[in-house]
Amino acid sequence: MTRRLGHSLVNKSDILRVENLKVTSANGAELVRDISLNVKRGEIVGLVGESGSGKSITIMSIAGLLPKGISIASGRVFFEGRDITKLTNNQRQTINGSRLGVIYQDAAQALNPLMTIGKQIGEVLQIHTKMPRKEIKYRILAAMRAVNLPDPEKTYKSYPHELSGGQRQRVLIAMAIINNPELLIADEPTTALDVNVKIQVLELIKIINESKNLSVLYISHDLSTIQHICDRVYVLYAGIPVEVGRTEQIIHEPKHPYTSLLIDSAPTKEKRGKKLAVMKPRVQDQRGPATNCQFASRCPFAFKKCYQKIPHMISAGKNHEVACFLYNKNFSESEKIRTSEQPDEK
Amino acid sequence: MKNNILEVKHLFVDYSVSKQKTDYVLRDLSLNIVEHEFLGLVGESGSGKSTLANTIAGFLEPVEGEIFFRRNSLQNLSFKEKIKTTNAGIQMVFQDPYDSFDPIMTIGEQLEEPLIIQDKLNKQNRKNKVFEMLHNIGLVEEYANRYPRQLSGGQLQRVAIGSALITEPDLLLADEPVSSLDVSVQAQVLDLLQDLRKKIGFACLFISHDLSVIQFLCDRIAVLNQGTIVEVGKVDEIFDNPQNPYTRQLIEDSEFLSI
Numbered sequence: 240m241t242r243r244l245g246h247s248l249v250n251k252s253d254i255l256r257v258e259n260l261k262v263t264s265a266n267g268a269e270l271v272r273d274i275s276l277n278v279k280r281g282e283i284v285g286l287v288g289e290s291g292s293g294k295s296i297t298i299m300s301i302a303g304l305l306p307k308g309i310s311i312a313s314g315r316v317f318f319e320g321r322d323i324t325k326l327t328n329n330q331r332q333t334i335n336g337s338r339l340g341v342i343y344q345d346a347a348q349a350l351n352p353l354m355t356i357g358k359q360i361g362e363v364l365q366i367h368t369k370m371p372r373k374e375i376k377y378r379i380l381a382a383m384r385a386v387n388l389p390d391p392e393k394t395y396k397s398y399p400h401e402l403s404g405g406q407r408q409r410v411l412i413a414m415a416i417i418n419n420p421e422l423l424i425a426d427e428p429t430t431a432l433d434v435n436v437k438i439q440v441l442e443l444i445k446i447i448n449e450s451k452n453l454s455v456l457y458i459s460h461d462l463s464t465i466q467h468i469c470d471r472v473y474v475l476y477a478g479i480p481v482e483v484g485r486t487e488q489i490i491h492e493p494k495h496p497y498t499s500l501l502i503d504s505a506p507t508k509e510k511r512g513k514k515l516a517v518m519k520p521r522v523q524d525q526r527g528p529a530t531n532c533q534f535a536s537r538c539p540f541a542f543k544k545c546y547q548k549i550p551h552m553i554s555a556g557k558n559h560e561v562a563c564f565l566y567n568k569n570f571s572e573s574e575k576i577r578t579s580e581q582p583d584e585k
Numbered sequence: 586m587k588n589n590i591l592e593v594k595h596l597f598v599d600y601s602v603s604k605q606k607t608d609y610v611l612r613d614l615s616l617n618i619v620e621h622e623f624l625g626l627v628g629e630s631g632s633g634k635s636t637l638a639n640t641i642a643g644f645l646e647p648v649e650g651e652i653f654f655r656r657n658s659l660q661n662l663s664f665k666e667k668i669k670t671t672n673a674g675i676q677m678v679f680q681d682p683y684d685s686f687d688p689i690m691t692i693g694e695q696l697e698e699p700l701i702i703q704d705k706l707n708k709q710n711r712k713n714k715v716f717e718m719l720h721n722i723g724l725v726e727e728y729a730n731r732y733p734r735q736l737s738g739g740q741l742q743r744v745a746i747g748s749a750l751i752t753e754p755d756l757l758l759a760d761e762p763v764s765s766l767d768v769s770v771q772a773q774v775l776d777l778l779q780d781l782r783k784k785i786g787f788a789c790l791f792i793s794h795d796l797s798v799i800q801f802l803c804d805r806i807a808v809l810n811q812g813t814i815v816e817v818g819k820v821d822e823i824f825d826n827p828q829n830p831y832t833r834q835l836i837e838d839s840e841f842l843s844i
Contacts, residue, residue: 461768463842464842
């Protein structure tokens, strides 16, 4: 306890703080360019972005699970006040599975097909605690009940293929929370699920968050699920956050052109018969060092400066920040209006 | 009154090996699609959406019931005979574009293949048609020489739609064609379907678990639950006034999740 107390003096409210994280592959491609983010205790923070934006690489960096050949080039990751970017495997074991729980995207692939559900959920306790077997079993059944798995005694002895997709996803959540972690990282936990199951899983994460004051970093490409669960949202584009704010600000008053175009790309009844794609298609992923706004080539408002410099996060209201030159006060109003006309709107 | 392109009558399908078992995946399913109509098919996983598409396409043989395409029965025909009867008039697009293509065939070759099977055009005309389709799906000619893995998911799904529509079929079976795509890419693919619909004109059975996509794209919607169609009607009517409790719940859930 003293250890934690000492650390909490460094930063009382942040359970996770990522500072200027840059992750590169062996051939120098920048997979994550410059990510800074923080998760406060008890907070659910969303990380939204399309494929290739660096969401999964970011959480792999946090969990120390980067694949071979991909490594953290610079930046730091503080978990409970301690830099966890350079841990040995043994040190990592004291965090993953006990203080940090991770739910992976594909429930079918994350489970061992030859191991019963009960055993898989309890494995974390077997490795990380010296609990007697009886108590482990008791805790497993309690965790299964907590995530609403049907007939826990029976499901305990089942194998993954005997469960539905939604049930398997719940098994993963049970595995991630059984050891009472401080932070839960959820990587697209609802992507492959039916709408009603999606809502159940979201509700479940919210309930655990509230009852156990669990902090959550929730990753998704889908703003519609994020809106129901997250307190704050980071919008990621090409390995750099372009906007952060409270969820309702991001959804209802998006500032960055990318965020608003992302929201406008969703199909609705009203848009029937009209053109849906409002964003220019992505040309090719630039994987070299970023020298300008990465969204510039697709942005309808881009002007000269966007192709020359990287915009930094500036305040766009209370708790709301955006990395876009359109909101830069130094920039003259007249120039903005002239360049922000949309020439290719038709 | 428009003509029915497809009529499915009292279809029963199962996957069981023994003839005794009656654990049907599709039970007494009937539906029709008229010319140039987009029919959206919704339902949760396991409801039988893909099974229906695969049966219409001829990959599965129904236990009972009949499928009529342009009023020709496809009953008791071999797969080859079916293709002949339909004159390659039924084509299909799948969810994962990377799984749908041969990794060692170029995009141009794959676009041309349905035309070779259809055997209507000579080589030069086929090539012209391939370039015309590339243009239609928004790719420049040099893409003909590329391989699937050199394309993004969205580009490849556009190629999948292009190769399905290159024979100018009357019916496109689209099994979750936008489900694995990012929102901005999904928008491009939906736009492409609308564009080609105007240009070429075809009917479509559009399978999706995303009601907002169906609301955007389709004329009618059929709701599938446990192998049976529980409700079918015009998109607006169903969304404004769903009759079946299952439909009501589905719409409620999806409205909760929409922005």
